[in-house]
Amino acid sequence: MRTYLLCLLPWAAAVTAAVLQPRQDVGNVSLQHPELFSLHWQMLEQNSTSGFETPMVDFLSGYLEEKGLTVELQPVQNPILAYNVRRQNIYAYMGTNRTCRLIMNSHTDVVPPWYPPSDNDTDIFGRGANDAKGSIAAQVIAFLELQDAGVLRDGDVCLLYDVGEERYGDGMQTFVDSLTWKPEFIMTGEPTESFQATGHKGSININVTAIGETAHSSVPQYGRNAILEIMDFLPKLLDLTSTFPLDSFHGNTTLSLSSITGGTISNQVADRAMAVVNSRVGVPAKQIWDIITSQVGDVPNIYISRIGDSSNPLAMDVIEGWRPKKIMPYGTDLGAWTVDNLKFLMGVGSIATAHSA
Numbered sequence: 523m524r525t526y527l528l529c530l531l532p533w534a535a536a537v538t539a540a541v542l543q544p545r546q547d548v549g550n551v552s553l554q555h556p557e558l559f560s561l562h563w564q565m566l567e568q569n570s571t572s573g574f575e576t577p578m579v580d581f582l583s584g585y586l587e588e589k590g591l592t593v594e595l596q597p598v599q600n601p602i603l604a605y606n607v608r609r610q611n612i613y614a615y616m617g618t619n620r621t622c623r624l625i626m627n628s629h630t631d632v633v634p635p636w637y638p639p640s641d642n643d644t645d646i647f648g649r650g651a652n653d654a655k656g657s658i659a660a661q662v663i664a665f666l667e668l669q670d671a672g673v674l675r676d677g678d679v680c681l682l683y684d685v686g687e688e689r690y691g692d693g694m695q696t697f698v699d700s701l702t703w704k705p706e707f708i709m710t711g712e713p714t715e716s717f718q719a720t721g722h723k724g725s726i727n728i729n730v731t732a733i734g735e736t737a738h739s740s741v742p743q744y745g746r747n748a749i750l751e752i753m754d755f756l757p758k759l760l761d762l763t764s765t766f767p768l769d770s771f772h773g774n775t776t777l778s779l780s781s782i783t784g785g786t787i788s789n790q791v792a793d794r795a796m797a798v799v800n801s802r803v804g805v806p807a808k809q810i811w812d813i814i815t816s817q818v819g820d821v822p823n824i825y826i827s828r829i830g831d832s833s834n835p836l837a838m839d840v841i842e843g844w845r846p847k848k849i850m851p852y853g854t855d856l857g858a859w860t861v862d863n864l865k866f867l868m869g870v871g872s873i874a875t876a877h878s879a
C-alpha cells in the first residue's frame with residue numbers, strides 16, 4: 523500500500539498542481555484532462571453552502587455511482603439546523619470492501635454566499651473552486667485513473683466527502699464517531715498550493731458578551747451602555763496576542779474579531795452587546811484560554827466563554843523527499859481524527875483566495 527500511496531499522491535499532486543497554478547498552462551491542461559475540468563465545473567454549479575449541501579451530495583454521489591463505485595450515504599444530523607434539509611457524507615469505494623487502508627477526503631460544503639462558476643480561459647472562478655472542489659476533482663480523477671490502470675485493489679482507497687466542514691465540523695465528527703476500524707492513512711484535500719502540509723493551527727471561538735443597564739436614550743447618563751463597554755474591552759483582548767507564546771513549529775497565535783452585534787431600539791440605551799473573536803492557536807488551546815481568562819477574565823460586566831469545542835494544533839505526516847512542505851495557518855477536518863494513523867494534508871489552490879468574493 524505504501525507504494526500505491528506513493529504513486530497515487532504524486533499523480534494527484536501533478537493534476538492538482540496543474541489545475542490552478544501556472545496560468546498559461548491551464549488551457550493546455552484542460553485539454554489534456556477534459557474529465558477533470560468538467561467534473562470540477564459541474565461541482566461548482568452545485569450550491570452547497572454549509573448546512574445546505576444536498577445538491578452537491580446528489581451530484582457527486584451520482585457521479586461516483588455512475589463510475590461503478592459502491593456509494594454509501596451517511597446521514598448527518600445537527601440539532602441546530604433545519605430538520606428538513608437532507609445532509610449526507612459520501613463514502614465511496616471499489617467492490618464490497620469498505621475498510622480501506624487509505625481514506626482520501628475533502629468536504630462538499632462551501633462558505634456562503636454561493637455564486638456560479640465562470641472562467642476567462644486561464645482562470646476558473648466560483649465559490650469552492652479552491653476550497654475544496656478543486657481537491658475533490660483531483661482526488662476523484664486520480665482514483666479513477668489508477669483504478670483503470672489496474673493499480674488499485676479493493677480495500678486500498680476509499681473516498682470520503684463530508685458535509686459541514688466550513689461551519690459545524692459535524693460531517694467529519696459523525697463519520698469518525700461511526701468508525702469501527704482504523705484506516706492506516708488519511709489524506710485530506712484543502713488548499714495547500716500543492717505543498718505537503720506539515721501541520722496546522724488549532725482554533726478557539728470566543729463569545730464576548732457585555733451586559734449594561736438600559737435607560738431611555740434621552741437620558742443616557744442613567745444607563746450603562748453595553749456597546750461602549752464592549753468597544754472598550756475588545757482592543758484589550760486583541761492586544762493579548764503580543765503576550766501569547768510562540769511555537770517554533772506552528773508559529774504564532776492570532777486573534778481576529780469575527781462579528782459584533784448590540785443594542786435593540788433607537789430610544790433605548792443598549793444593555794447588551796456581543797462579539798465573536800476567533801483565535802488560531804499555535805500552542806494547545808487550553809494554554810491560550812488560560813492566558814485570556816487570567817488577563818481579562820474578570821473585567822466588570824464583560825463575560826467571556828468558549829463557543830463549541832476548541833481544537834489543538836496538529837502535526838501532519840509527510841512523505842520525505844517528495845513535494846515541498848509548508849505549515850498551514852488554518853484548521854481542517856483532520857482535527858476530528860483522534861485515531862492514531864498517518865495523516866496527510868494536501869490540495870490545490872491557495873487559502874489566500876479561499877473564502878473571498
Ligand SMILES: *[C@@H]1O[C@H](CO)[C@@H](O)[C@H](O)[C@H]1NC(C)=O
Binds near residue numbers: 546547548549550
Ligand atoms: C500549451 O502548450 C504549448 C506546447 O507545449 C505551449 O507552447 C503553450 O505556451 C502552452 N500554453 C497555452 C496556453 O497554449
Ligand SMILES: *[C@@H]1O[C@H](CO)[C@@H](O)[C@H](O)[C@H]1NC(C)=O
Binds near residue numbers: 569570571574636637
Ligand atoms: C444557495 O443556497 C442557500 C441555502 O439554501 C440559499 O440561501 C441561497 O439563496 C442560494 N444561493 C443562490 C444564489 O441560489
Ligand SMILES: *[C@@H]1O[C@H](CO)[C@@H](O)[C@H](O)[C@H]1NC(C)=O
Binds near residue numbers: 643644645
Ligand atoms: C483571468 O483573470 C485573472 C484574475 O482576474 C487574471 O489575473 C488573468 O490575467 C485573466 N486572464 C485572462 C486571459 O484575461
Ligand SMILES: *[C@@H]1O[C@H](CO)[C@@H](O)[C@H](O)[C@H]1NC(C)=O
Binds near residue numbers: 619621622676677678
Ligand atoms: C479489506 O481491505 C483491507 C485493507 O486492504 C484488508 O485488510 C481486509 O482484509 C479486506 N477485507 C476483506 C473482507 O477482504
Ligand SMILES: *[C@@H]1O[C@H](CO)[C@@H](O)[C@H](O)[C@H]1NC(C)=O
Binds near residue numbers: 828
Ligand atoms: C454568549 O454568551 C451569552 C452570555 O453568557 C449567552 O447568552 C449567549 O447565548 C452566548 N452566545 C453564543 C453564541 O454562545
Ligand SMILES: *[C@@H]1O[C@H](CO)[C@@H](O)[C@H](O)[C@H]1NC(C)=O
Binds near residue numbers: 764774775777
Ligand atoms: C503572526 O505571524 C504572521 C506570519 O509570520 C504575521 O504576519 C503576523 O503579523 C503575526 N501576528 C501576530 C499577532 O504576531
